[in-house]
Amino acid sequence: xxxxxxxxxxxxxxxxxxxxxxxxxxxxxxxxxxxxxxxxxxxxxxxxxxxxxxxxxxxxxxxxxxxxxxxxxxxxxxxxxxxxxxxxxxxxxxxxxxxx
Numbered sequence: 001x002x003x004x005x006x007x008x009x010x011x012x013x014x015x016x017x018x019x020x021x022x023x024x025x026x027x028x029x030x031x032x033x034x035x036x037x038x039x040x041x042x043x044x045x046x047x048x049x050x051x052x053x054x055x056x057x058x059x060x061x062x063x064x065x066x067x068x069x070x071x072x073x074x075x076x077x078x079x080x081x082x083x084x085x086x087x088x089x090x091x092x093x094x095x096x097x098x099x100x
Contacts, residue, residue, distance in 0.1 A: 008024045008027060008039070008065075008069075009024060009025065009026065010023050010024065010025075011023065011024045011065070011067075011068060011069050012068050012069070013039070013041055013057075013068070013069045013070075013071060014068055014069070014070055014071070015048075015070070015071055015074045016063065016070055016071065016072055019045065019047075019048060019074075020045050021041060021044060021045055021048060021049070021055075021057075021071065021074055022041035022042055022043050022044035022045060022049070022054075022055065023041060023042055023043045024039050024040070024041060024069065025040045025041065025042040025054070026039075026040045027039055027040070027059075028040060028056055035059075036059040037058070037059060038056045038057060038058050038059055039056065039057055039059060039062070039069075040054060040055075040056050041054060041055050041056070041057060042054045048074065048075075048076070048077060048078060049078045050077065050078060050079050050080040051080045053078075053080055055078060057071065057074070061073045061074065
């Protein structure tokens with residue numbers, strides 16, 4: 001069986017307008033429902049994510065996925081003051097959880 005992290009890791013993510021957002025680092029899972037809840041993006045575009053901070057975007061925002069991933073929604077700018085403590089990878093790294 002293929003693990004989801006092997007399929008999505010390092011896939012580039014773009015907005016529907018073609019703006020590069022970042023690369024998928026990992027999936028954040030909802031263990032109760034056994035679904036992908038969000039994607040952790042790294043190497044983010046500083047033009048849309050202040051400071052190039054890692055961001056977690058809801059998986060429901062994904063509209064297309066093949067060689068690249070396209071988001072149907074992403075804010076024009078994500079501020080660094082929206083940082084959530086504790087990373088999705090369990091290593092205590094900070095990331096921004098983007099919500100609509």
